[in-house]
Amino acid sequence: MFWLATLLLFQTPPPVLDLPARNPHTTSADLADGKQLYQGRCAGCHGPEGSGGKGANLAVPVLPRAADDRSLYRIIRYGLPDTEMPGSLMDAREIWQTAAFVRSLGSVSAAPVAGDTRNGERVLRGKAGCLQCHALGNEGGRAGPSLTGIGARRGAAHLRAKIADPASEVHESFRMVQVTTRDGRTVRGTRLNEDSWSIQLRDAAGAFHSLWKEEIAKLVSERRTTMPPYRDRLNEQELTDLVAYLSAERGAQ
């Protein structure tokens, strides 16, 4: 019985208040272990060099939400709520080692994404019409997720692939869903929000629908998006400039 209790103790995360303010595991051996942990658990989303992908660019001098060691620890341990950043079950030492490696990514300053950001902004507002569906600051539409701060959340390669071919990677929480109610109505639209009791959608005409789960007979979530592909609508230069502009979009800070 005793061994079981110790096992449980070891698996319980340390209470947050007991977290040291500075990372206690930063030797070169820790960094090497951290690198290995990072490659196995984080690189798939954040890129092997931390320059981002599906996940945020971590190769920056100051992480916007993890400026100090404790906040970095907490993000790795618990993830970021309502985003695709997952928590992890690594033990405290492994988390610190991973954190140490993440910090080391930031000390090599990431090259800015090549491209003419001014032209990128022109493409976004003009020809591509991105703000019809996306908010940026106080302007724009709401059919899709806000692009404010998108450069801090997604890496350049991911943005490029997404714009060229939106179906390649559909945002988890903005899936198209088709709902059939018990009384036989069908509503199709982009999921805006969902909880245990209700779901909110916006249909193609822009109308807002809120349905109680109780009244729903069937709910099909599709890996489809209403975002049009831009592969043939923008040329290589326009796409490059647009990605450079979005990568530099870090929100109001």
Ligand code: HEC
């Ligand atoms: C499934 C993909 C995925 C995995 C795996 C993942 N992340 Fe993330 N991570 C994200 C996304 C997406 C964000 C941005 C969330 C947002 O703001 O929408 C993020 C954000 C972060 C941030 C916050 C950066 C800031 O803005 O300050 C840190 C730090 C981070 N991740 C570290 C890690 C580490 C370390 C690992 C491995 C232990 C990891 N992530 C694994 C997807 C992932």
Ligand code: HEC
């Ligand atoms: C007709 C509406 C529409 C237009 C026009 C549109 N989008 Fe989207 N976009 C969406 C919707 C809906 C989503 C959420 C579902 C998905 O991931 O495809 C989305 C998702 C995205 C995402 C993923 C957001 C994230 O947090 O990962 C990015 C990036 C994006 N759009 C950029 C653009 C850019 C840049 C343009 C202009 C070149 C554009 N979109 C034009 C509707 C649109």
